[in-house]
Amino acid sequence: MVKQHNSIINKGLKKGLGLMLASICLIGCDSITSGYDDFIENSANEIDNSSQLTSVQADTSDEGSVMESSTDDFIDTRLVPEQSMVENALLAKEEITIDEQVFSLSQNFIQKQQAFEVSVDTITMFEVEEFDESLDSEFNFSTNKGSIVLLHATITNTSDETFYFPIEELRLSYPGAIIQNYPSAQLYPMESGNLAQILLANSGEMAPQTAVEGYLVYGIGREETEEILDLGSFYLTVVPPRQSLNEIVGLGSNPLGDELPLYLPINDENGQQLLLNTTYIQDRLTTEWWGNKEIIASEDLNASISTDDDVKITLLRAEVSAFTPHKSYEDAFQYFNYGQVIVSIEYEVTNNSKNDLLPIDGRASLVINGDEISDDYVLINEMYGKTLKPGDSYKVVKTFALDKMTYADYWQGEDIYISINVPTVEDSTGESSETSETLSDEESVSEDLLAEEVLEETKIEYYADFVWSPSYQFFVDEAFELIPWSERENIQESEFDEDEEIDIDENSDEE
Structure with missing residues (x-):
């Protein structure tokens, strides 16, 4: 009934609006504004306020x-x-x-x-x-x-x-x-x-x-x-x-x-x-527009892993990009002398367990060609401490900053191993303030050490490991420029031929 009521009124509004505009089109902009506003005021009262x-x-x-x-x-x-x-x-x-x-x-x-x-x-x-x-x-x-x-x-x-x-x-x-x-x-x-x-x-x-x-x-x-x-x-x-x-x-x-x-x-x-x-994945570099990305590899993955306690971690997307910062953000990358490559991942944590989770506080890491890289906390978009209640889901973005020269020499073209952990909210309990006041300093230290040991034993974290084999679109050459991935073999063969010529020349000189 409400939908039908609104539909009838809308038709009346449109018809009345058309007649009103036709009659005042010769009067001028000021009259259009005042006439239109009066018309809206009168017509709006007829619309059901419950259907805003x-x-x-x-x-x-x-x-x-x-x-x-x-x-x-x-x-x-x-x-x-x-x-x-x-x-x-x-x-x-x-x-x-x-x-x-x-x-x-x-x-x-x-x-x-x-x-x-x-x-x-x-x-x-x-x-x-x-x-x-x-x-x-x-x-x-x-x-x-x-x-x-x-x-x-x-x-x-x-x-x-x-x-x-x-x-x-x-x-x-x-x-x-x-x-x-x-x-x-x-x-x-x-x-x-x-x-x-x-x-x-x-x-x-x-x-x-x-x-x-x-x-x-x-x-x-x-x-x-x-x-x-x-x-x-x-x-x-x-x-x-x-x-x-x-x-x-x-x-x-x-x-x-x-x-x-x-x-x-x-x-x-x-x-x-x-x-x-x-x-792009909406990491901090993108949402705050620190600079511009050139995508090297990007893929929708939608790969899920469920833990024994029914915490599901779904790796949604991953991307690798060459990044050029705007001038105002160049200082943030001052230690990357040859430029930087950014890896960003987006994943969703679904909490079907009985525990409260801290999805943003969890860490993520990459392993590429045997080298481990941790996510960069400076490049995170969100505030730590958000709690994920049982039955809810939350999307998280983690970002990794890689040295462009190291990437070009050792990491490009390799599979990327991705590890994600999600901690739980820990309810710590201890002695009351009155009891602790009666303890000596030595006893107090012992109590603290014991509490830390118990906490470490009862600490719960959920882990998920993924392997991503990127379909690379671009290759970083020796000048740290991007070229199409299909042309990399020609460049590599050219570099091999140059090395071979150098070896021949050196042998000739020795003779």
Whole structure:
């Protein structure tokens, strides 16, 4: 009954909207804005408030997939207008003089986390020539110049639980920025379609498997605009949702996800690179865009191992890449004189045991040609200490930084042995504080040693070992450049011939 009721109202809305637009198309942008807003206000009251969001089936099986959506999929008491209508209303806003459109792109940039997704499918940037004094704070008190960024975004709850998304924390920034820009209610030119207002009206509440879409507008000062244009990109700071309204807003990490940047382009070159980044394993180098990868080998594996206590570890993906850091991150790789090769793995831990697990605290290691390499804790995306309860699953990414010369000489072309361990949450018990005070120093030390021995004996960890035989796409040559793997034999034969000639020449000299 509810679906049929909403369908009838939507048809009425569309028909009425078409008649309204036809009748006012000669009046001008100001009249369009006010007339459209009045129409939305009257029509929205007819829609059942209990049907603000339409349930969607979120596909999380393909990390590189592009989420397709339309305005018909999401029904809200405030209809989301077309992009062109929002842009026209923005251009007609009396308090702002917009000079020109700097950049526009319609591509889907998406960030997927444990329980939710944030996607931006339209990016438009306008240069602002001047603005009213009442809007000074919206442009970081710039000297009457700046820019406006208009985004069309979608938030999706991919979990089976209700959460509260902090849309007001979706801040716009860039590396080295002093100021972060918040979504602006004053700059948004219409009464409908403001994503921040849509979510805040319901305290950010989102039911399981639902999505909500709308527009976000950010005002940027002149100096910040110049920095962003020079970089060719900016990012949104994505903060994980709250599980209840009692939780503190803006925590950097919780079971639903972590605070991570979603990078967005302001030129076509960066747009292509950032779209390519969405196809890679989302390690820290990729999500925080420390630099660019060139894939040497990559494979979807989906290999599972179950322990005796029903803890299943599934190796989902693995990739090997040559990595070139951006200038601001070069110091992090200063000891790799010949460059670096990055190995990243993504695996899922499914806890069917009776124990609480610590999936992120576990370690991973590689063995290549007899050499063991441990995962790099600096390159981890998530916070340690997250607990995985019985019956739940969690995806983990681990990253390894390899010296490019050592890789070229000893490791490329070899099988990669992958070892993963998952520890449990340990409940340590001991003497009460009153009892410990009566012990001598010597007795106290003995008690501590005994406790450590008992803890070591009762410590539970789960292990899984995999062997990956990569299908290599590229080969690192003696100049540390990538060449197609199929051409490696020609280079190796050429090097062998050169060595043979050197040996012949040396023998001739000796004679």
